[in-house]
Amino acid sequence: MADSLRDQLLKTGLVQKLKAEARAAAPVEAKGRPVQSPHAKSKPATHKHGATGSKPPRGRDEMDLARAYALRDRAEREQRDEEKRAAEQRAKEKAERKRRLAALLDGQGLNDKDADVARHFQHGDRIRRVYCTPAQLAAINAGELAVVQHLGRYLIVTRTLAESVREASPEALVLLCEPGAAGDDDVPADLTW
Secondary structure (H helix, E strand, O other): OOOOHHHHHHHHOHHHHHHHHHHHHOOEOOOOOEOOOOOOOOOOOOOOOOOOOOOOOOOHHHHHHHHHHHHHHHHHHHHHHHHHHHHHHHHHHHHHHHHHHHHHHOOOOOOOOOOOEEEEEEEOOEEEEEEEOHHHHHHHHHOOEEEEEEOOEEEEEEHHHHHHHHHHOHHHEEEOOOOOOOOOOOOOOOOOO
């Protein structure tokens, strides 16, 4: 079995020589204790590992590991900050789109409170409806009128306003039929359910 470094140093006598040289270099009082100069700062007591704390001194690998953890933490923090800034930017853009949409649609809805004909359409994954008059139903199916969603309601608007809404907030435009285009299915658009 191989001897430890300490044992090897003791065998060669190198450790005893170094201790003797250290004792000779320090002035000694009459009682045999080393004398400290009044300007020297007192050092805390060292443990068997030679460090002032209870942990052994860190090696190069431990320093690299600590640095790697610090770099990873900093990268994660920067990524979270970037995601937060991006989310704030998206929220700001969404608020701006809502503001522009509200300005465009202010008082422009053509919904009739006495309308009794339902125009069904698909929005998202559900079938929705907007109530309109028979004349408005024919105009919606012909592409002269359109349906937009604003503040949870479906509004009937003119085609030119619908084009402006498409530019300002594309997700708000729900239904805009192309003039003369056939429907996606075999059901006629003017069928009343």
